[in-house]
Amino acid sequence: MAEFSRRTMFRSSALAVVGGAALLACSPEDGGLLSSGSATPSGPGGAWRMPAESARHARTFMSWPPLDSVWKGQDGLAVQDDIAGIARAIAEFEPVTLLAEPAEADAAQQACGSGVEVIPIATDDLWIRDTGPTFVLGAGGLAGVDLHFNGWGNKQQHRRDAAVAGTLLNRLGLPRVDAPIVGEGGSIEIDGEGTLMATESSLVNANRNPGKSRADIERALQDLFGVSKVIWVKGVAGQDITDYHIDSLARFADPGTVIISQPPEGDDVWVRAYDQAFEVLRNETDAKGRKLEIVQLPEPDPANLGQRGDSFLSSYVNFYVANNAVIMPRFGDRAADDHAKGIVADLHPGRTVVQVEINTVAEGGGGIHCATQQQPAV
Template identity: 35%
Template sequence: MAFRMPAEWAPHESVWIGFPSSADAWGAPLHHAQQQIAAFANAVHASGRGERIHLVAGSAEAAAIAVGLVESGVHVEQRLIGDIWLRDTACIVVKDSNHRIARNFGFNGWGGRFDYPGDKSIGQELAVAAGLEVATADWILEGGSIDVDGEGLAATTVDCLLNPNRNPMLDQYAIEARLRDDLGIQRLLWLGDGLANDHTDGHIDNLARFVGVNHILIPQGAGSDDPNEAVFEDARKRAEAFGCRVSRIPSVGRFLQDREIVPASYMNFYIGNAAIVVPLYGARNDDAAIATLASLFPDREVVGVMADAVLTGGGSFHCSSQQVPT
């Protein structure tokens, strides 16, 4: 069996979660963002029924705050983390029938937008600490830009993976070949644009997520003022034409922070061993999103946790986490 990236619903040994630590980066929302990430970690831990949690703080002060907010079984550690988005800066762990390898991809601050000390080193540091073999890839890939069903199928967006600010020398076919070699991806569903004003250039984990083999979940627009209505419909059409089974989940709809449209999305949920944790925004479809995920994952508890403060940093719970498969 060749090395392959497992589906997120496959069993996890542990998960790395970034903890907001920098007042310079987060500003006034820092305290509330810390509370929300801690609530996320507690929900994944599920009183010991979930995977082992490594909550990574960027300073001694932040680590002390984290310890005061999480359950006793959540492991808090201090490292030079940069920002919290470990989905993109940590390694992606692949496995065959007997071994695991941590693939350490290049990272350039989402196309040169941000440059925080630690973002380029935290992936290898965490993998080595976990006792994993590390293999370094010679191209740029963020974990939030791909989602897999564990059987060789992945989804991504043209908006991100073919953006010249990542790998300008690689065309579509070269990227597909590298995904096959590094992550065991045999088929790639190319969706179009990502969400409006997403500074990641359209990460897939805000747009479409696999919930089963060849089964993908895509939001349903929340009305005529939903800024992503056309994006969702284009994604649905592409997925169906590709041969995927498509389910729908209500969209957050038009969501503003500081009078600007921001990419609030229920799709940024995390699939843990015991719980599915879905970000909430105080929006009208919060309860419907929880109900949809509960119907798709009847073997797991679905927990909604407020994420509006975390969103001010540019992402949500899935973005802040990276699982280590058993």
């Protein structure tokens, strides 16, 4: 949660090969790759609606970080171990499909085990929440929103990742909803009952949506995800690579209940962002008119984490809600880890809470939610 991480190293790639067919990766401005069918947004409460993450999933998608990525040497092997651990944990509760660079598909399969399906789709990194499609449901079934990933506001070049949403939808034979804005899956949080939360710093930002006002972007979000109310918090621009995604700050535990990540005192930039978000949320109502209940989830004490980089993301709220489970991080501050697990368990009755060590993923400025994307059950 600080300066840019290793993910800010620039790289490029050219070609994805899927099922024997070469698929040229388009630039973010071109909107990526068209799937076998395309669709358009339909307006609030219209044809498309994004369910809450807590709704039933058909499966979870993940992405394997290739060894020719920004993760080099031992870091590359360590982050692959983290991704394999997350995949295995989720696979205990629902199917997991992992996208992997074709040349590394066998290694990924060996690391994840037979309980995880590996498919050969070229990727640049592990952050499928941001690079992959964001799935929505409608009268015609399932579709995927392509938010035109552009390397978090052109901070990095991700030629292969820019094509992941379209490539995956094409492989699945699903309609591609062509978003009129640029963003990432981690920049939105939805309760499934008409309310969406977002940070202005991430979406109302010229590095993604030049010339668009907050009202323009809000209308697009309503159209894309079938919501009637968008709650904006300020966030922080330019301090981390995502410009402070909402999924590291505040999440819906249930409609009407928000769990917010409370940073340790002394980290002034993040404390100010937290204070502003807390003040907004505690005075807000959701789309149903309910006053929001705010639950604070303290982050661990950095002094208890050992030697960590400036970009280490110690946010417990970057968890993933799977079928009958919540998969959340364990950072090594035993008291804080246990306390966080208890809060999350209380807020998700009937779900098993599983903690997974993700220290290398966290060093890259992300977490479990960033590394996963749910496909809703139809």
